[in-house]
Amino acid sequence: MSDSKRNLITGPGINLDGNDVDTDRIIPARYLRCVTFDDLGEHAFEDDRAQLKAAGQRHAFDDPERTQARVLLVDRNFGCGSSREHAPQALMRWKSGIAAIIGESFAEIFFGNCVALGIPCVTATQDEINKLKGVVAKDNKLQVTVDLNELRASAGSVSIPLSIPDGARKQLATGRWDSSAELLEGSGETAKRAKELPYFAHWRA
Amino acid sequence: MGKNLYDKVFEKHAVRKLDSGQYQLLMGLHLIHEVTSPQAFSMIRERKLSVPYPERTFATCDHIIPTHNQLRPFKDDLAEQMLIELEKNCAEYGIRYLSPKSGEQGIVHVVGPELGLTQPGMTVCCGDSHTSTHGAFGAIAFGIGTTQVRDVLATQTLAMGKLKVRRIEVNGKLLPGVYAKDVALYIIQQLGVQGGVGYAYEFAGDVFDRFSMEERMTVCNMSIEGGARCGYVNPDATTYAYLKGRDYSPQGAAWDGAVKYWDSIRSDSDAHFDDVVKIKAEDIEPMVTWGITPAQSTAVSSPLPAADSFSEQDRPLIEEAYQYMGFAQRAPLKGQKIDVAFIGSCTNGRFSDFEEVVKYLRQSGKKVQAGVRALVVPGSQKVRERLIEAGYDKVFTEAGFEFREAGCSMCLAMNPDKLVGRELCASSSNRNFKGRQGSPTGRTLLMSPVMVAAAAVSGTVADAREVFAIQN
Numbered sequence: 001m002s003d004s005k006r007n008l009i010t011g012p013g014i015n016l017d018g019n020d021v022d023t024d025r026i027i028p029a030r031y032l033r034c035v036t037f038d039d040l041g042e043h044a045f046e047d048d049r050a051q052l053k054a055a056g057q058r059h060a061f062d063d064p065e066r067t068q069a070r071v072l073l074v075d076r077n078f079g080c081g082s083s084r085e086h087a088p089q090a091l092m093r094w095k096s097g098i099a100a101i102i103g104e105s106f107a108e109i110f111f112g113n114c115v116a117l118g119i120p121c122v123t124a125t126q127d128e129i130n131k132l133k134g135v136v137a138k139d140n141k142l143q144v145t146v147d148l149n150e151l152r153a154s155a156g157s158v159s160i161p162l163s164i165p166d167g168a169r170k171q172l173a174t175g176r177w178d179s180s181a182e183l184l185e186g187s188g189e190t191a192k193r194a195k196e197l198p199y200f201a202h203w204r205a
Numbered sequence: 206m207g208k209n210l211y212d213k214v215f216e217k218h219a220v221r222k223l224d225s226g227q228y229q230l231l232m233g234l235h236l237i238h239e240v241t242s243p244q245a246f247s248m249i250r251e252r253k254l255s256v257p258y259p260e261r262t263f264a265t266c267d268h269i270i271p272t273h274n275q276l277r278p279f280k281d282d283l284a285e286q287m288l289i290e291l292e293k294n295c296a297e298y299g300i301r302y303l304s305p306k307s308g309e310q311g312i313v314h315v316v317g318p319e320l321g322l323t324q325p326g327m328t329v330c331c332g333d334s335h336t337s338t339h340g341a342f343g344a345i346a347f348g349i350g351t352t353q354v355r356d357v358l359a360t361q362t363l364a365m366g367k368l369k370v371r372r373i374e375v376n377g378k379l380l381p382g383v384y385a386k387d388v389a390l391y392i393i394q395q396l397g398v399q400g401g402v403g404y405a406y407e408f409a410g411d412v413f414d415r416f417s418m419e420e421r422m423t424v425c426n427m428s429i430e431g432g433a434r435c436g437y438v439n440p441d442a443t444t445y446a447y448l449k450g451r452d453y454s455p456q457g458a459a460w461d462g463a464v465k466y467w468d469s470i471r472s473d474s475d476a477h478f479d480d481v482v483k484i485k486a487e488d489i490e491p492m493v494t495w496g497i498t499p500a501q502s503t504a505v506s507s508p509l510p511a512a513d514s515f516s517e518q519d520r521p522l523i524e525e526a527y528q529y530m531g532f533a534q535r536a537p538l539k540g541q542k543i544d545v546a547f548i549g550s551c552t553n554g555r556f557s558d559f560e561e562v563v564k565y566l567r568q569s570g571k572k573v574q575a576g577v578r579a580l581v582v583p584g585s586q587k588v589r590e591r592l593i594e595a596g597y598d599k600v601f602t603e604a605g606f607e608f609r610e611a612g613c614s615m616c617l618a619m620n621p622d623k624l625v626g627r628e629l630c631a632s633s634s635n636r637n638f639k640g641r642q643g644s645p646t647g648r649t650l651l652m653s654p655v656m657v658a659a660a661a662v663s664g665t666v667a668d669a670r671e672v673f674a675i676q677n
Contacts, residue, residue: 017521018521018522018525019518019519019521019522020398020399020498020522022498022636022638024636024638024639024640024641025638025639025640028618028640028645029617029618029619029641029643030618030619030643032240032268032619033269033281033283033284033287033619034283034287035243035244035247035286035287035290036243036244036247037244037351047639047640047645048639050645051645051646076399076518077398077399077402077432080398080399080432080498081334081429081430081636081638082333082334082617082636083241083332083333083334083336083348083349083350084240084241084350085241085244085332085350085351085352086351088350105399105402106402107399107402107432108402108403108432108434109334109347109348109349109350109429109434112349112350112353113350113351113352113353116350116352116353116356117352126518165366166225166226167223167225167226167227167366168225168366170224170225170226171225171227171364174224176224176225179356179363179364180252180254180355180356180359180360182223182224182229182364183229183356183359183360183362183363183364184254184359184360186220186221186229186360186362187257187360189220189221189229190220190229190231190360190361190362193218193219193220193231194231194258194361196217197217197218197231197233198462198463198466199233199324199326199327199455199463199466200233200261201260202260202453203455203456203459203462203463204459
């Protein structure tokens, strides 16, 4: 299980500014017309990117210097809206693959989807994130390290404290974020609990 | 101190505590649709897993199904392929599929309650964030991702932490022309789109006690827009009257036992809550969103807010919203020309939503303004059938609305119903995100079905109380 541990993630950073970035923006719904997740990476933030381009600006995900990025830095309530796992799937399949996200806060379902894919979403205060964003903005090769044991993120001269609910931290750090095996281990107890619920057999005793 | 419904239902479904400190939680009802399930079944096959409780999973198709012409094969090859996958997966694993041919197809959050599948004291999950809708019955109902759909198929359980519970009481009497949708939008405006993160919402108070099940569903549906993964109303006589006699409701002698169970999971009168919010019903007016999150809303009679009335942290998003929508700060939204009117979705696509609109269309005799594309999309085949039986389809078509087949339609841009360019849509759906309705630059104004109808017949954003002379 050692290769599934997500206790230490290192890679170049990429900054994405803005609160309440919803999953429709991360991956527009038209790309959900698919039966595999394979081709989602290239469409991450597609509409936002096109609109900024049309306005003569550039989206972070269009920066040719940032294609090696592994650690995404965001603001408040990232991933709100739809439960589509296609959103983290698109991020982990974009270029080098986003492997960790640091933000002020995350939407609940998005956070859970990320855990299920082995992507830590860790939180820090706005001030601390801005410090990290500051050094990342200046150097596209600067390595950002997310340490789930020490609960710190560091890059160059900046080191900030991180938070993540302890259950998720343990799952990720010990490599047990893929919960299928553990849930299957409980199948005997599951069957017992199901029998105790009056409705489970459609109210037939 | 007593327990609340969330804690009681959670305890009854907790199989065991996991090493991570989370719980293995049994899922009483699992609903699936064509968008978020195919990859889950692929994973089941890859890992050679089985589906041990197929009788607790039900499938429907809603997101990609066209509402204009549902003849197979669909014109869109991708949509056709998704439906074929769903049919194949359901057949292979013995899952009941509420197909268009069955007459029971519709939006997953409309058909679950309609068939009596959704019941009090259950855990309900679906790969769809608006699963919170089912909380209206006193169920703990929430959206999950596709990997979790895999886990539920393979084990009927999920690894989950416990949420805190916030009780939101709305007391008093709603003003004429104010609906459940306005209550939902008002709560989100007051608490913000991330106010509910980490919480389950218990909706209570006079207003919820008086609400019908369909009204309760509208508010619970939008819990997730306020950041709360689930929202519920305690089950009561209204709930039981709704459930009685439905296909999957307990029958005969089992009914009394069921009511006993349902009563037992209600929040105790001295239940603990992590937070309590009280709202005066009289403070709520007909609401309209003006921005790109469901919290960016205003009473229809008020001018749009000034960006500098928001905190410094919120201001960039407010400015981004004004820029995207092309509206001016402090200007009235009333009178803004609309291009499209959409009545439907898992928020407001039920019989009573349409019936209320029909009442005012009949009373006023008003017609959809020339140049406005107006769509009525029933949430399920059964809703559609009832509307036709009541003759309401004719009221809509005579007033200039298109009366469509059941599906998610223009809520989310995965089927042919889409906005074009920068079109502005008065919509009874739940999300006004950028590009949500299918055009990357399309614009959405969320409001109640009656407000959508008022906009459709006025050709502009309008106050339904004035357009339809709504009094008491």
